[in-house]
Amino acid sequence: MKFAILVNEGPYQHQAADTAFNFTKAALEKGHEIVRVFFYHDGVNNGTRLTTPPQDDRNIVNLWSELAKEHDLDLVVCVAAAQRRGIVDEDEAKRHGKDANNIAEGFRISGLGQLIEMGIKADRLMAFGD
Amino acid sequence: MSDAAKKFMYVNRRAPYGTVYALEGLEVVLIGAAFDQDVCMAFIDDGVFQLKKGQDTKDSNMKNFSPTYRALGDYEVTKLYVDKESLEQRGLGEDDLMDLTYEDEDDDYNxxxxxxxxSRDELADLMEQQDVILNY
Amino acid sequence: MLHTINKSPFEKNSLDTCLRLAKPGSEILLLEDGVYAAVKGTAVEQKMVQALGDYTVYALGPDLKARGIEEDRLIDGVEVVGYDGFVDLAANSDRVQSWL
Structure with a gap:
């Protein structure tokens, strides 16, 4: 079965990011396909590589990056939500004259159309948020 | 609308301004309109406040996005279901809501x-008919 | 149809709205702070016992454990599932509504 995952909250602030990650991992382990993981609202904060949690805590950003690498996942950060919250990749940084970018490995920035598209392509869309 | 169109329901349960969910939820609806799916919106709980008439953000320095709801008809988002009980619980009636309309192309653009x-039963039935339900 | 609730019933009205709008025969999964609704002896117990007549109610085990809720404290009839069970519930339902 094809699942699409929507993550609407940032890591640490709300458990939604952890739940979404655990669900995604369990679905993959059961042999399901993950069409895409889309990060919206404060969920875009899952995609900044500048995240530095204390050493005795999980690093949610790295967990996503590693899972994406292992399973070739498509992790998409919404561009409009990302711009509001200061998540940028190299292209976005250039376009808006910013002096740095902070997108984490395995994530890409794209439009909201990717959210609708994954809803069309997947058998089930799972929303995780506050 | 193609036969393969999926039924999308956007469920709004948050008031505007206090959090960003209503505004960013509306952005999804507008982008989604380009995908030619069978779309409707549901306003439940505090979501009904999004449709309140007379929103004016001048003095709070926030972006007033309420005019965008008026444009939904042009985007062929023409089914806005409002939960009767949520309205009543909040002391609101239909007259308190914005006057939102669309031109029906199947009926001489009336x-x-x-x-x-x-009602709750109608809303429950509608939910059961959807393929994708998105919540804000 | 699967409904998920991730809010404490003592803080938000997600449980009430879900119970009002979910059709009998649906599945309800309590997760995150939603699991507090599954516990015996609370102010919402009666509501949950009644709901168990209309719905199959599940609680996410890892979230119960994280909050120190032992399974013998759960209202009779509430079934405990893990993330794999959550995936199965979603896969076996025609659609999912998360009462965020």
Whole structure:
């Protein structure tokens, strides 16, 4: 079965990011396909590589990056939500004259159309948020 | 609309301004309109406050996005279901809501109301008919 | 149809709205702070016992454990599932509504 995952909250602030990650991992382990993981609202904060949690805590950003690498996942950060919250990749940084970018490995920035598209392509869309 | 169109329901349960969910939720609806799916919106709990008439953010320095709801008809988002009980619980009636309309292309472009006040049973039935339900 | 609730019933009205709008025969999964609704002896117990007549109610085990809720404290009839069970519930339902 094809699942699409929507993550609407940032890591640490709300458990939604952890739940979404655990669900995604369990679905993959059961042999399901993950069409895409889309990060919206404060969920875009899952995609900044500048995240530095204390050493005795999980690093949610790295967990996503590693899972994406292992399973070739498509992790998409919404561009409009990302711009509001200061998540940028190299292209976005250039376009808006910013002096740095902070997108984490395995994530890409794209439009909201990717959210609708994954809803069309997947058998089930799972929303995780506050 | 193609036969392969999926039924999308956007469920709004948050008031505007206090959090960003209503505004960013509306952005999804507008982008989604380009995908030619069978779309409707549901306003439940505090979501009904999004449709309140007379929103004015001048003095709070926030972006007033309430005019965008008026444009939904042009985007062919013409089914806005409002939960009757949520309205009543909040002391609101249909007259308190914005006057939202669309032009019905199947009926000589007559202007028709987009807002439909529905009972809990109607809303429950509508939910069961959807393929994708998105919540804000 | 699967409904998920991730809010404490003592803080938000997600449980009430879900119970009002979910059709009998649906599945309800309590997760995150939603699991507090599954516990015996609370102010919402009666509501949950009644709901168990209309719905199959599940609680996410890892979230119960994280909050120190032992399974013998759960209202009779509430079934405990893990993330794999959550995936199965979603896969076996025609659609999912998360009462965020």
């Amino acid at each position: 202007e028709k109301p987009s807002i439909r006040i529905v």
